[in-house]
Amino acid sequence: MITQGVFIADRYEIIDRVGSGGMSDVYRAKDHILGREVAIKILKQEFSEDATFVAKFRTEAQSAAGLEHPNIVNIYDVGSENGMYFIVMEYVEGITLKTYIEKKGQLNFKEAISIAIQVGRGIEAAHQKGIIHRDIKPQNIIISTEGKVKVTDFGIARAASSNTIHADLMGSVHYSSPEQARNGFVDGKSDIYSLGIVMYEMVTGRVPFDGDNTVAIAIQHLQEEMVAPSAYAPDLPISLEKIILKATMKKADRRYATISDMLMDLKKALVSPNEDFVTIVESDLGQTRVMTKITPEEDQSLSRRAAEALTFNDDYDDEEEYYDDDDYYDDDDYDDEDDEADSKMDRILTISGIVAAIAIVAILVAIIGNISGLFSFGSKKVTMINVVGTQYEQAVEQLGELGVKEDNIVVSYEENDSDDGTVTNQSVPEGKQFSLNDTLRLTVAGKESSGDSSDSGKSGSSSSSESSTSGDTVAVPSVVGLTQADATQTLSNSFITVTSTSQEFSDEVPSGSVISQSIEAGEMVAKNSSITLVISKGKEEVTYNYSIQNPYDGECTYEIAEIGKSGTIPKNGAINISEVKVDTLTVTLTYTPLYLSGDGTMKPNPNATETSTQAVKGTPNN
Structure with missing residues (x-):
């Protein structure tokens, strides 16, 4: 496991771990060359050992590194070190949309549309460069503390989709399109479907399809009709409901043709939320209608009106503080009407993000408070640390700092090669969630002394602990030979x-x-x-150089068994072979002398062919 202070590529210093997923662990790090904080995603071992996956992973990650957009988490670097593969990305402080939904429950329609538009813009930028995300889900959408929405993991899902070890599939299948469930052709409409499912979850607080395993959920995506979102959100405007239903049609050709078309309807839904303007082909929701194509001028006007409609009357009393037309819509600030519409939309989406940021900060405070014990939401859980290899008393001290009481620690003893008093096993492994009301079992080296297990643990480890630590000093352990x-x-x-x-x-x-x-x-x-x-770095590979002379009075051929090499050596000539990994080569030389034929020409005389085989020693490279 990577720990604080470790350097990667002699450049990135690990600060702490910020998350873990099915494919990788994510760390916050300091880039000492550019002097900025970054996020480093390190592939888990089972993926790193798959050469096919690694090659595809690097190709897709490097392709995604070309994406630059305010609503995309940018990729800075892709590399490997000692068999460990990593991606260096933009560090975004905030929470995932999944956590935001879990903490807040159902989002109001304006907030859901604001988030969907920002996600859609990131997807749109990728689609314009021919990159399909393939794994749009709330876990891959980050809302920063400033309220900016960013999509992460572009290009990575494509590499994962070809790998049989997809540990995060259970989380992804809730948002996978029917064509992904059947391993069919995947294009931009698959991302549209997934975004529709994400919007469904934002406004209802739940996913439309759920089950005990991935197969059951995938079959629902393929065969079952989902419950209309208005069944769980009665106040949901018809326009937003039909946008969600159109985006999640099971047949791809019935969805939005492009993400840009979906963004257009999302803007309309802000302006006229209760207008039934969404066209759904061959739907049970009514007769199919044909919509005329919107001109660029109408598009700009729509963006402006959508920005002006983006307020939160139902949830915030201080609306005027955030949406003051005199501050944000002064026509004198813009000379071009087209720029004005886009600028207003961008600014209002950012301002709406501030509102979301207020909620996010409150959620983060609640989470931190819960972890630190300031607030209590049921049984408090902590992330278990590793105490194996430490003395019992030191382990108890570290666990106490984590919040684990000694009364909740049960000790068992076993005789082994470890020093007496050393913790050799813990029942809850490092990184797992542990309830402070549960019991933690520790195995300690040595014999149990009198008294209960807890007391004996202390007495059995006291002398060793005193020898390894004294006040503010510690004994340096030997780590030579360890990874x-x-x-x-x-x-x-x-x-x-x-x-x-x-x-x-x-x-x-x-x-x-x-x-x-x-x-x-x-x-x-x-x-x-x-x-x-x-x-x-392991054994240094020694290579050898060879110089093989032609000993015959004419051209000869050669064959070298160890390296499968053959050719011709001219008279009085030689061949030089370098960077060979073996110190001896078996060289076979064949010489066929020439004779003067009756027609006056020189011809080979196969009856006089000479062959010699010899072992030749190489000269090592220094």
């Missing part, structure tokens, strides 16, 4: 921070493991001291 991740975690458990690493070749230490540490094991240092590690 970089395990070494970093072991040192972190001892309150020592890895600040930098370097790499060297080693014949004895496997690649990715620690060769040496800057502070010797057993040395007493102050808590939170810094240490540097030298990481093995």
